[in-house]
Amino acid sequence: MYIDSSFLQERMKRAYAGDRQAAEELAALEALHASAPDGSALLLLQSKHAIRQADGRVRILNKRPEPGAESRICADLYRCFEDGGSSWTHIPLPADFEPAEVRYAGPAGSAGAADAKQAEYASSGRFGLRSTDGRSVEASIIQMGRAFAGLDLVMDGVTEAEIEDAFYAMEEIALPPARREAADHPPIPWSGGRSPLAFDAERQAFAGELRRGNDVVGVELDTADPEEARHMRPMLEAAADRLKELDAAARRYAARQLLDLKNDVWTGEEEDGGEVRPLDEAGFAARLTLGSLTIGGDGRLTLWYDDGELFAGHTIRVECGADERFASAELLG
Structure with a gap:
């Protein structure tokens, strides 16, 4: 089952604004996912269409995998803001990281943010990803986005080493300055x-x-x-x-x-x-x-x-x- 990003973003915004039906639809999603308690952030895992280039780099597209084509498990990252705006992006998981669990892991401050304002800036909190062989990573959506910000998933493609380096570095990414x-x-x-x-x-x-x-x-x-x-x-x-x-x-x-x-x-x-x-x-x-x-x-x-x-x-x-x-x-x- 593939869930379109525009559908998720629209439901996220409605749920965050208090729409109970939209919140129930999100809670009922079959894909592995987790939400922040206040509904301001969502992390969902699903496979995306991938194209392997001659040089071995992989381009990952925001679309349903085509029959017979390569695919890649990605984490879709959604945030809603108090002014009604929202943001969305996705990051790929390493090829050998077979996901077993996605969970909301608590406020960002619990991981050692420098002060209360710094923790508040990462208001999406931290999400935890655990693989079937017991490996785990915890990071906020801000940290996840920053870890992969220098990689061009769509145009240039990425190597497996680049994905792994970014993925396992996520929880160490410095939080932004006090807001x-x-x-x-x-x-x-x-x-x-x-x-x-x-x-x-x-x-x-x-x-x-x-x-x-x-x-x-x-x-x-x-x-x-x-x-x-x-x-x-x-x-x-x-x-x-x-x-x-x-x-x-x-x-x-x-x-x-x-x-x-x-x-x-x-x-x-x-x-x-x-x-x-x-x-x-x-x-x-x-x-x-x-x-x-x-x-x-x-x-x-x-x-x-x-x-x-x-x-x-x-x-x-x-x-x-x-x-x-x-x-x-x-x-x-």
């Missing part, structure tokens, strides 16, 4: 939004919204330091002023980088009379929806897109350097 609270940081006015940039304690960043016609695009300054945020504000305002141009260029770049992956690997969605119809660059770009943009301290601009179900719900991240040259387009969880 700052919104009360400590007054909102920062800016020229492009409907309201000032407010400090988001969950994301530890200054965030706001930019309206484009009937659509709203989220904006974020990727820092918890108010002085640095004020320094970055002109970069955000400049990007907002030319967002239409940036968006169009980013879509074209993403299409050039990811179109072959869509047509060669992620087939089956564009059928007409039983025939698969490959997309062209224009068709690919038209399916993307800009959800948000982030400004980094070095002037780097990141545009985040909904994939329009081109890749079964993956987020597409497009990076643009301070020199306004696009650097990468990749799929994320």
Whole structure:
């Protein structure tokens, strides 16, 4: 049984908001899974479609394993936030780690967080994974995501050694610095939004919204330091002023980088009379929806897109350097 990530994310958000039926549906899932007591986090194990490349690296896709193809057991990691937002990603388990149990292992602070605020920042708590031969790992969802952050599961693929190194290092990943609270940081006015940039304690960043016609695009300054945020504000305002141009260029770049992956690997969605119809660059770009943009301290601009179900719900991240040259387009969880 394969459980679609969009289904799980939607049920998670409803359950976290108090929907009892959604909570019961999650509790009844047959796959190995565990949830935080407050419903803010979920870890679920299931097999994903995998492609072994000629060099031995394995690409792991967020889709149901195809008949006769290689598959890989992954941990799907979900979090819900108080502001109504949510996040999702997945990490692969080592090939020889046959899971026997998944459990919620308790607050992150129980593993030696430096102080109460640090433990609170890893509010998803720690989850435990145990194999049939008795090996076990405990880590928070934040630690799991950080351990695998440097690996490109979809495009470049990973080696077994890289998976094992990241997996067994998860519980040793340092927690983020003690988190700052919104009360400590007054909102920062800016020229492009409907309201000032407010400090988001969950994301530890200054965030706001930019309206484009009937659509709203989220904006974020990727820092918890108010002085640095004020320094970055002109970069955000400049990007907002030319967002239409940036968006169009980013879509074209993403299409050039990811179109072959869509047509060669992620087939089956564009059928007409039983025939698969490959997309062209224009068709690919038209399916993307800009959800948000982030400004980094070095002037780097990141545009985040909904994939329009081109890749079964993956987020597409497009990076643009301070020199306004696009650097990468990749799929994320």
